[in-house]
Amino acid sequence: MEQLLLFALLGLGPGALIAGMALGIVVTFRGSGIINLATGAVAMLAGYAFWALQSDHFGLSLGPAASLAGALVAAAVTGLLSEYLAFRPLRNAPPLAKLAASLGLLLTAQAAVLLGFGTEPRQMQSLLPDTAVTVLGAIIPVDRFILAGAVVVLTLILIALYRWTRFGLASRAAAENEQAALLAGLSTKELSLTGTLMASVVAGGIGVLAAPIVQLDSTTLPLQVVPALAAALFARFTSLGIACTAGLLIGVLQSVLSYLSTQTWFPTDDGNALPGVQQLLVFAFMTVALFLRGAELPGRGDETQQRLPSVPVPERLRRTALLSAGVCVVALVVFPFGFRQALTNSLIGAVIVMSLVVITGFVEQISVVQLALSGTAGFLLSHLTADAHIPFPFSPLIAVVAATALGVAIGVSALRVRGVSLAVVTLAAALAMEQALFANSSFGGLGGVQVPSPELFGISLGTDASFRGLDSSEPSPVFGFLVLAVTVTIGLYVANLRRTSLGRQMLAVRSNERAAAAAGINVRNVKVAAFGISSFTAATAGTLYAYNFSSVSAGRFTALASLGLLAFAYVGGITMVSGAVFAGLLSTEALIPHALQEWFGISGTWALLFAGVSLILTLVMNPDGVAGARHRSKREKRLRRAAPTDKSGPSDQADGQIQQAAEVTG
Structure with a gap:
């Protein structure tokens, strides 16, 4: 019991970080209606700024107080840039555009930290006392209590600010009815700016205080936004008190789970505690939050009606498909091996994004779990071929069907959730699958698992086939032809889906679920069908990926990679197959990144920075994506x-x- 109490109280430190980020998310949403995925990145930037100012990294060696002031200024500047460069231009954009904008900020912040500080974690000097106190026989560092107390005090201050000050009353009025607030002489833009600055300073301050307790690197702090989103979701993105309480509780429960994982009765994986239990807890917490607090986010009285990207009827499909396939066939033969591999990667990326076209573009179910479903199919394919010795094409078919069933199960469990709420929940699901499934050595493993090359009637169809193109190097164009055939087939199906009765029902559900139900459309069945088609498409891409690299590794199916995939999909055009093709060209190790690396030396972190900045610019200049702009110009x-x-x-x-x-x- 003493150890249980010890770990529960130790969880107050990480819980304070989660609660502080949740406060920042709620404050940002109140002011601008944006769920800011970059809140953790702001905490990360503030932490690195504090470390740099103290450690002579920039030629300065300041004291703790001055370094803290500099870190808070850095957080405020980040919030200022976020407001003017992303949030304000997209104030009346669709919810997905706003979510993608915050993702662009996250990618840009990560790239900036990697370029400025490298990949090694940094050790920060704590601003809090390093003494300990004894509570019921357990020795607890006093900084845990100070952090938790600081967050509670900050929550009370924010509650008083929003309840009894002119700013708070004006913010609440603007959230209820923006047009009425404008008529009353309130500046909604200034209210949004103030909220963003407050949220950035809160996140930056708590990041500086809590970074020594967790870890200061480019991944740990940004990903703390996932449990913070769970706390904010439980508070319906409005209640500061509930967000604080839920954040502290999540931190405590995660710490208790860490203690329980050391017990002999706890399930193990290869001699170690079962991974991903904390992430599963966050996902379960979100599920409970949706059940208790309602599936929808609170409505906002925005100034103008939010407009969804258009879904045009595709034209001249056969001619476009034949011409594109012909160009790809020639390219797969004449390209050198590096560009041939990049083209194959582009085609696989396009297939994954097509799954987002169906589920998000046609039905507006913003799902982030598609890449995780691809990874599930890839790992299943490895076990079916290497362990069960099931031959091609039966092994990929079984893997795809199994992953599709999992995707449908996730879709059925989230039928009451839509829009950005679904994005938040599926992000937690993707992170849970990454940690609990892919990091589990009995199913996946961090080192990766091998996938034998596909063969049909003794003829190799993989990257090691005998025909090697003009340069006589691997990968063989034969596998590229296989990927191209699958890509064209799925592309034609998704494009024609828009013309079918089911496609029209999807668009009706996307536009207005109640009106669709009144017109006799079974909304539940339409959503389940969309999840099934989307999951099947994503799983197919996962098997192609496994064959392409002859192995599957957990590092390629991370939650952050899922967010990046959604970003590329929106840049390309989330409602069109041509947009999916463009997004595939932008995806990891695809043609455009490979060309940037070969011709201009832009790779790795610079490519990440390019992706973040280009995402923000594309969203601001054209919220419909590249393919949407092209279609509008032709029309x-x-x-x-x-x-x-x-x-x-x-x-x-x-x-x-x-x-x-x-x-x-x-």
């Missing part, structure tokens, strides 16, 4: 060519009919 050209020179009544009527047709197809 405007057709309308200009069709516009009659005669301004008589019949011509005006014809022009109106053309405009209506364009709106229907767009």
Whole structure:
């Protein structure tokens, strides 16, 4: 019992960090309506700024007070840049665009830290006392109590600020009805800016205080946003008190689980405690939060109606598919091995993004778990081929069906959740699968597992096939042809899905679920079908990935990689197959990153920085993505060519009919 109490009280430190981030998330949402995934990145930047100012990294060696002030200024500047460069331009954009913008900020912050400080974790000098006190026989460092107390005091201050000050009343009024707030003379932009600055300073301050307790690197602090999102979700992104309490409770429960994992009765994996239990706890916490607090986020009275990206009817599919396939066939033969591999990676990336086109573009179910489903199929394929010796094509089919069943199960469990709420929950699910499933040596393993090359009737279809292209090097174009055939088949199916009755029902559900149900559409069945198609597509990409690299490793299916995939999908165009193709060209180790590395020396961290900045710029300049902009430009050209020179009544009527047709197809 003494040890249990010890670990529970030790959890107050990490719990204070989670609670502080949750406060920042709630404050940001109150001001701008954005769920800021970069809150943990702000804490990370503040922690590194504090370390650099104290350790003479920038030629300065300041004292603790001055370093803390500099770190808070760095956090405030980060919030200021976030507001003016991302949040304010996207204030009336679709929720997915806002979520992707915060992801762009996260990627940019990570790249900046890696470029400035490297990959090694930094040891920070704590600002808090290093003494200990005895509580019921357990010796507890006093900094845990100070951190928890500081967060509680900060929560009370914020509650008083929002309840009894003019700023708080104005913020609540703007959240309820922005148009009425504008008519009353309130500046909603200034309220949003103030909220973002407050949230950044809160996250930065708690990051500096808690970094010595956790770890200061480019991954640990940013990923603490996941349990913070669980606490904020439990508070419905409005209640500061509940967010603080839930954050502290999550930290305590995670610490208790760490203690329980040391017991002899705790399940083990290869002699070690079963991994991922803490992440599973966070996922379970989110599930309970949705059940108790409701599935939807609180509505906001925004100034203008949020507009979803258009879903145009595809045109000239066969001609486009044949031309594209022909170009790829030639490229797979004549490209040198590096670019041939990059082209194959691009095709696999396009298939994964097509799963997001179905689930997010057609139904607006913002799911982040698709890459995890790909990893599940890849690991299953390895076990089926290497262990069970099931031959091709039966092994990939079984792996795809099993991963699809898992995806449908996740979809059924989240039927009441949609939009950004689903993104938050599936992010926790992706992190739980990464830690509990892929890091488990009995299923995955951090070192990776081997996947034998596919063979059919004794003929190799893998990267080691006998035909090696013009340069006679691996990977063989034969496997590229196989990937191309799968990509074209799935691409044609997804594009034609828009034309079918099911596709139209998906768009109706996306537009208004209640209206769709009133029109006789079974919303539940439509969502389940979307999850099934999307999961099947993602799982297929996972098996292709496994064959492509002849192995599967957990490092390629991380939660952060899932967020990056969603970002690339939105940049390309989340509602169109052509957008998925463009996103595939941008994905990890694809053609565009490979060309940047070969021609300009831009690789690794610089590519990450390029991805973050380009994501923000694309979202601000064109929230519909690259493919959406291209379609809109083509439609405007057709309308200009069709516009009659005669301004008589019949011509005006014809022009109106053309405009209506364009709106229907767009």
